[in-house]
Amino acid sequence: MITSVLVANRGEIACRVFRTCRAWGIRTVAVHSDADENALHARVADTAVRLPGATPAETYLRADLIVKAAVAAGADAVHPGYGFLSENADFARAVLDAGLVWIGPAPEAIEAMASKTRAKRLMGLAPLREDEVTEAGLPVLVKAAAGGGGRGMRVVRRLEELRAALEGARAEAASAFGDGEVFVEPYVENGRHVEVQVLADAHGTVWALGTRDCSLQRRHQKVIEEAPAPGLSEELAEELRTLAVRAARAVAYVGAGTVEFLVADGRAHFLEMNTRLQVEHPVTEEIFGLDLVAEQIRIAEGHALPPEPPPARGHAVEARLYAEDPANDWTPQTGTLHRLTAPEGIRLDTGYGDGDEIGVHYDPMLAKLVAHAPTRAQALRKLAGALERTTIHGPTTNRDLLVRSLRHDEFTSARMDTGFYDRHLAKLTEPAPDPYAPLAAALADAHGRSRFGGWRNLPSQPQTKRYAVAGEEHEVHYHHTRNGLTADGVHVVHAGTSLVILEVDGVRRRFEVARYDDQVHVNTTALTALPRFPAPTTERAPGSLLAPMPGTIVKIADGLITGSSVQAGEPIVWLEAMKMQHVIAAPVTGTVTALPASPGQQVEMGTLLAVVESSRP
Numbered sequence: 001m002i003t004s005v006l007v008a009n010r011g012e013i014a015c016r017v018f019r020t021c022r023a024w025g026i027r028t029v030a031v032h033s034d035a036d037e038n039a040l041h042a043r044v045a046d047t048a049v050r051l052p053g054a055t056p057a058e059t060y061l062r063a064d065l066i067v068k069a070a071v072a073a074g075a076d077a078v079h080p081g082y083g084f085l086s087e088n089a090d091f092a093r094a095v096l097d098a099g100l101v102w103i104g105p106a107p108e109a110i111e112a113m114a115s116k117t118r119a120k121r122l123m124g125l126a127p128l129r130e131d132e133v134t135e136a137g138l139p140v141l142v143k144a145a146a147g148g149g150g151r152g153m154r155v156v157r158r159l160e161e162l163r164a165a166l167e168g169a170r171a172e173a174a175s176a177f178g179d180g181e182v183f184v185e186p187y188v189e190n191g192r193h194v195e196v197q198v199l200a201d202a203h204g205t206v207w208a209l210g211t212r213d214c215s216l217q218r219r220h221q222k223v224i225e226e227a228p229a230p231g232l233s234e235e236l237a238e239e240l241r242t243l244a245v246r247a248a249r250a251v252a253y254v255g256a257g258t259v260e261f262l263v264a265d266g267r268a269h270f271l272e273m274n275t276r277l278q279v280e281h282p283v284t285e286e287i288f289g290l291d292l293v294a295e296q297i298r299i300a301e302g303h304a305l306p307p308e309p310p311p312a313r314g315h316a317v318e319a320r321l322y323a324e325d326p327a328n329d330w331t332p333q334t335g336t337l338h339r340l341t342a343p344e345g346i347r348l349d350t351g352y353g354d355g356d357e358i359g360v361h362y363d364p365m366l367a368k369l370v371a372h373a374p375t376r377a378q379a380l381r382k383l384a385g386a387l388e389r390t391t392i393h394g395p396t397t398n399r400d401l402l403v404r405s406l407r408h409d410e411f412t413s414a415r416m417d418t419g420f421y422d423r424h425l426a427k428l429t430e431p432a433p434d435p436y437a438p439l440a441a442a443l444a445d446a447h448g449r450s451r452f453g454g455w456r457n458l459p460s461q462p463q464t465k466r467y468a469v470a471g472e473e474h475e476v477h478y479h480h481t482r483n484g485l486t487a488d489g490v491h492v493v494h495a496g497t498s499l500v501i502l503e504v505d506g507v508r509r510r511f512e513v514a515r516y517d518d519q520v521h522v523n524t525t526a527l528t529a530l531p532r533f534p535a536p537t538t539e540r541a542p543g544s545l546l547a548p549m550p551g552t553i554v555k556i557a558d559g560l561i562t563g564s565s566v567q568a569g570e571p572i573v574w575l576e577a578m579k580m581q582h583v584i585a586a587p588v589t590g591t592v593t594a595l596p597a598s599p600g601q602q603v604e605m606g607t608l609l610a611v612v613e614s615s616r617p
Contacts, residue, residue, distance in 0.1 A: 001301060002026060002077045002101055002103075002300065002301055003026060003076055004026065004027035004028070004073070004074055004075045004077070005021050005026055005027070005028060005029065005075060005076075005077045005078070005103070006029035006031065006049075006070040006073060006075035006077070006078050006079070007030060007031075007041070007045075007078075007079045007080075007081055008031060008060070008066045008078055008079070008080050008081065008084065008085055008086075009041075009060065009080065009082070009083065009084055009086070010031075010032065010033075010036055010039065010041055010351065010362065011040075011041060011351030011352075011362065011365075012349055012350055012351035013081035013082050013277070013351075014041035014045075014351065015040060015041050015044060015350070015351050016293065016349055017079050017081065017293050018030075018041070018044055018045055019293075020293040020294050020297070021293075021297075023294075024294065024297065027075075028044075028045040028046045028047070029045060029046065029047045029048070029049065029069070029070065029074075029075045030042045030044075030045035030047070030048040031048070031049050031050075031060070031065075031066055031069050032049070032051065032059075033051055033053055033056040033059035033060065033361075034050070034053075034056065034059075035056035035359055035361050038356075039351070039356065040351050040352055040353045040356060041351055043353070047073045047074075049069035049073055051065045051066065051069065053065075055361075056359075056361035056362070057175060057176075057361050057362070060085070061085060061177075061178040063088065063090065063091040063094050064094070066078070066085070066091075067094050067095060067098050070095070070098070070100055071098055076100060076101060077100060077101035077102070077103055077297075077300065078095045078100055078101070078102060078103065079103040079104075079293075079296070080103070080276060081276075082276050082277055082278065082279060083176070083177075083363075084176075086104070086275075086276040086277075087110055087177075087275050087276055088110070088177075088178070088179075089107040089108070089110040089111040092104060092105075092106070092107040092110055093107045101300050101301075102300070103296050104255050104275070104276065104296070104300075105251075105253050105255045105257065105275050108251070108252075109251040109252060109253050109254070109275060110275045113247070113253075113257075113273040113274075113275050116143060116144075116145050116183065116272045117145050117181070117183045119247075119272055119273050120270070120272075122247075122250060122251070123247065123250075123270045125270060127184060127185055128185060129184070130162065130166065130184060132184075133156075133159065133162055133184055134159070135159050137186065138156065138158070138159065139155055139156060139157045139187040139189070140155075140162075140184050140185065140186055141153065141154070141155055141184070141185055141186070141187040142154040142156060142162075142166055142169045142183075142184055143169070143183060143184075143185065144169060144172070144173035144176075144181070144182050145179065145181035145182060151172050151173060151176040151177065152169040152170070152173030152176065152177075152180075152182055153169065153219075153220040154166075154169050155187055156184075156187075162184075164571070166182060166184075168574070168583075169182045170182050171554065171555075171574075171581065172576075172581050175576065188262050188264050190264070190417040190418065190419040191262040191263055191269070191417055192215045192229075192263040192264070192416070192417050192418070193213070193214045193215045193217065193222070193260065193261075193262060193263075193271075193418055194211055194212070194213055194214070194215075194232070194240060194261050194262075194263045194268075195214060195258050195259060195261065195278075196208050196209075196210070196211055196212075196243075196244035196258065196259050197209040197210065197212065197256070197258055197278070197281065197284045197292075198244050198247075198248045198257050198258065198259060199255070199256050199257075199295055199305065200253045200254050200255065200257075200299075201299050201303070201304050201305045202299070202302060202304075203304040205305040205306075205307060206245050206249060206253070207305060207308075207309040208241035208242075208244050208245050208309075209284050209290075209309055209312075210227055210228045210241075210284065210287065210312050211228050211229040211237055211240055211241070212226065212227045212228070212229060212280060212284065213225065213226050213227075213228075213229035213230060214280060215416050215417050215418050215420065216411070216416060216421070217418055217420075217421070218326070218330055218421050219330060219580070222280060223319070223322075223398070223402070223405070224317065224318065224319050224320070224402065224405060224406065224411075225279075225280035225283055225318045226283055226315065226316065226317040226318070226379070227284050227286075227287050227315070227316050228287065228312065230376055230414035231414040231415075232263070236263070236266060236268065239268060240261055240263075243261070243268065243270065247259050247270075247273050248273075253275070254299060255296055255299055256277050256281070256295065256296050256299075257274060257275050257276065258274045258278045259272075259273045260272050260273070260274065262418075277293070279320070279365075279368070280318055280368075282316070282347060282349060282370045283316035283317065283318045283370060284316075286370060286372040287312045287313060287314055287315065287316050287372065288309060288310050288311075288312055288313075289310055290309075313374075314372055314373055314374045314375070314379070315372070315373060315374070315375055315376040315378070316370060316371065316372040316373075316379060317379045317383050317406070318368050318369065318370045318383075319368070319383060319387060319402045319406070320365055321365070321366045321367045321368070321369060321387075321390075321392070321397055321398065321399060321402070322365050322397060322398045323335075323358050323365075323366050323396070323397055324364050324398055325396045326398050326401045326425065326428075326429050327425075327431075328548070329548075329582075331549055332360070332364040332549055332578045332580070333358065333395035333396045333397070333549070334358050334359060334360055334395060334549065334550055335358055335394055335395040336357055336358070336394055336516070337354070337355070337356050337366065337392075337393070337395070338393040338394050338514070338516050339354050339391050339392070339394070339514070340352060340354065340367060340391065340392055340393075340394075341390065341391045342367075342369055342386060342389075343389045343390065346369055346370065346371055346382075346383070346386040346390075347368075347369070347371075347372075348367055348368075348369055348370075349367060349368045351367075352366055352367065358394070358395060360549065360550045360577045361578070362578060363578055366392075369386060369387060369390065371383035371386060376414075380411075383406055384402075384403050384406040384407055387402055387403050387406075388403055392524075393514050393516065393519075393521045396526065399524070400429075400432070400524070401429060404428045405420075405428060408424065408428070410424070431469075431470035431471070431472075433469045433470050433525045434511075434522065434523060434525045436490070436502060436504065437469065437511065437522035437523065437525035437527060438465075438467045438469060438476045438527060439476045439478070439487055439490070439502070440500040440502065440513055440522050441465075441467060441513060441515075441520045441522050441527055441529070442463075442465040442467075442476045442478055443478060443485050443487070443495040444495065444496065444497050444498065444499075444500050444511075444515070445465065445497075445515065445520075445529070446463065446465075446478060446480070446495070447485065447495045447496055447497055448497040462478060462479050463477065463478050463479065464476070464477050464532075465478075465529070466529075466530040466532075467520070467527040467528060467530060468527065468528040468530055469526075469527050469528075473530065478492075489504075490503065490504050491503040491504075493508060497513070498512065498513055498514065499512060499513065511523055515529075540608070541593075541594075541611050542613070543587060543588060543593075543611050543612040543613050544608055544610075544611050545572060545573065545584050545586075545587070545609045545610045545611070546605075546606050546607065546608060546609065547575060547604065547605055547607040548575075548584075548605065549577050549582070549605050550577060550603065550605050551576055551577030551578075551582070551602075552575070552577070552600065552601070552602055552603075553573060553574070553575060553597050553598060553599055553600065553601040553603060553609070554574045554575070554576045554599060555573070555574040555599060556572070556573055556574075556595070556597060556598070556599060557570070557571055557572055557573070560572065560595065561592070562592055562593065562594060562595050563591060563593075564591070564592045565590070565591055565592075565615075566589070566590065566591070566592060566612060567586065567589050568585075568586055568587065568588050569585050569586065570585060571583045571584070571585050571586075572585060572592070572609070572610050572612070573597050573609045573610060575603070575609075584609055584610075586612045588612055588615075588616070589614065589615055589616070590612050590613045590614040590615040590616075591613050591615065592610060592611070592612055592613075593613045594608070594610060594611035595610045595611075596608055596609065596610070597609040597610060
């Protein structure tokens with residue numbers, strides 16, 4: 001019997017496993033990097049062990065230190081979570097060699113399936129070699145052989161881009177998974193990403209727990225997932241389940257895993273098998289009424305599954321809430337998450353607590369919100385409405401994009417595919433701030449600052465405040481009067497520091513206001529309070545390339561020096577942040593006149609990386 005579990009991971013998945021362990025009376029052990037010393041997963045575990053590492057990202061890839069931590073903390077089992085070492089056969093062996101229980105498949109099964117190249121060969125498919133790629137065979141997809149989550153993945157549409165894509169994918173995969181092996185395969189345009197959850201015991205029973213659709217993706221990483229996958233014929237759904245069971249049986253699989261397919265023109269194309277729990281496992285749990293982590297523990301203890309899984313019921317949909325700016329090339333965001341709460345009736349899985357810092361070292365996912373309902377239409381509506389009412393005070397997130405995606409005709413009618421955001425991102429990210437949010441923020445601030453009401457006997461000029469909203473400046477005016485605060489065009493029903501009620505054209509509207517220094521949140525609109533007298537701005541030379549986020553310079557373009565000629569769009573600097581590499585390209589065709597960036601340099605957002613002077617007059 002397992003009595004204590006160490007989770008060899010961090011963030012949301014560590015907290016998720018701990019939740020089941022607590023319900024089962026199992027002690028929990030967390031491991032953490034120096035950057036995660038005060039992270040939620042380290043705080044909620046019964047025991048936490050610091051892992052020394054060269055960098056925060058490398059810390060969770062040290063199998064030797066994690067096994068040592070498990071033994072020192074008295075754990076008798078290790079759960080790998082997802083990402084990092086979750087599909088590393090050598091890590092699984094090290095856990096078993098230490099006399100601990102491995103909550104996952106056998107190392108041999110991981111070796112057979114966790115490497116996508118070996119998995120494809122096992123399923124009768126062969127990845128392409130670099131020298132086999134021709135102009136006629138484009139586009140192709142470069143993928144990491146280990147891991148997942150979109151790390152180490154590149155679409156190549158021009159032959160001359162292939163080598164750079166291979167190099168970038170290898171570097172990103174090595175950073176994320178400790179394995180830089182990549183391979184090439186044909187890229188299927190506008191297919192649907194459909195997967196099957198499998199659960200197998202050591203007694204020969206394999207369950208295929210329905211299908212999931214994960215087609216809404218950015219940078220090949222899933223954003224919205226649902227179960228069951230809508231719009232599939234029963235014949236195709238049965239074929240997918242059959243193939244998934246066959247894949248599991250082919251490697252004597254034990255535990256929870258996922259077999260992924262790309263569905264196009266009614267045909268299923270095998271992608272890979274993930275030999276671990278998936279990020280999107282909650283939607284399967286919701287429709288089958290299962291706790292997959294609990295099932296993983298039971299299977300690791302040697303228990304048998306019933307001959308048949310429970311029946312599925314209803315529909316579930318999950319949205320991944322990221323600290324990122326979708327309108328600005330999905331740029332990750334950092335800072336303090338002051339508050340995160342979801343409405344009742346919605347499942348919220350997160351690895352953050354109020355006041356936690358979102359740093360640059362790890363994936364920017366803040367939370368997963370999951371809705372379950374009798375029908376797909378009800379589940380989509382329930383989740384979209386809940387996201388609108390979710391309180392998120394902190395950095396920019398993809399919340400508005402999620403709401404609009406869930407309500408988009410193409411998605412609600414199940415006509416989506418993996419190219420959804422390629423077609424609709426611009427429209428889905430158009431700013432739509434509440435026009436009355438700046439006034440509500442000003443009235444709340446005025447109430448908080450004025451002890452005596454601030455009114456005057458004589459008429460006076462209105463008070464003025466300025467705010468930046470969605471990149472635009474807004475100026476609002478209000479008056480202090482004998483009867484309190486007033487504003488032209490609206491009736492101020494109530495003005496408090498945290499609640500403002502305005503009546504506009506006979507309709508009363510409530511505005512919940514929270515302020516953190518110069519950042520103000522009014523319902524779902526984020527504002528920045530601007531100073532009354534703006535400070536002089538520091539002029540940057542035209543063509544200046546600034547770091548879009550904090551991170552590490554991992555590469556400068558080969559041979560690039562001051563005086564080099566570059567073409568518009570040509571890569572200049574590679575910046576790594578949140579386990580992803582971001583290419584900073586030349587904005588114009590011209591000459592590099594400054595290049596202060598250097599490999600290995602840690603930079604803050606806004607740091608000058610290079611200057612490209614246009615060759616055009």
